[in-house]
Amino acid sequence: MTIVEARKKLDAGEVSAVDLAKSYIATIKEKDTEIQAYIEVFEDVIAQAELADAKIAAGEATPLTGIPIAVKDNILIEGRTASAGSKILENYTATYDATVIQKLKDAGAVFLGRTNCDEFAMGSSTENSAHQLTKNPHDLTRVPGGSSGGSAASVAADMAMVALGSDTGGSIRQPASFCGTIGLKPTYGSVSRS
Secondary structure, three states: HHHHHHHHEEEEEOOOOHHHHHHHHHHHHHHHHHHHOOOOOOOHHHHHHHHHHHHHOOOOOOOOOOOEEEEOOOOOOOOOOOOOOOOOOOOOOOOOOOHHHHHHHOOOOOEEEOOOOOOHHOOOOOOOOOOOOOOOOOOHHHHHHHHHHHHHHHHHHOOOOEEEEOOOOOHHHHHHHOOOOOOOOOOOOOOOOO
């Protein structure tokens, strides 16, 4: 299901944000032990989805309200761990939201969890994470690319509707290509890197 299709179903009451969240959590439980795209699935996913459903019921939905999103492990969500794929930062708790996260929170998006990446986003295979080796969901003997390999693999395996990554030298575009998904690196300066 695309974001546009999900939005129509959410607005029509054919599906709830909680239904979507539960569906993705079930798929993660089924598939991620082999793929290892996620470092952490957040415990409050259903609570986030309930808030999104309340926004929808109140007529306050935005295009992303209730949409399940995975987040690369180098993007800060206040109060959550952000290790950038490194043991050095394995216990670092973000003290603020990245700009993109604040905008998504304001929109009512549902954050599923943190996805694996090459340590400090320096790699092209997601084999260089201090946490685990992420595999390509289309062929578990192959890499998903990197450094946003966990994000690309989560979307390709239908374990997230959409995922955030970061791209300096191909870290969104290359894993998207490897995993057969769409990856977009915005024009430099058009999206905040804060």
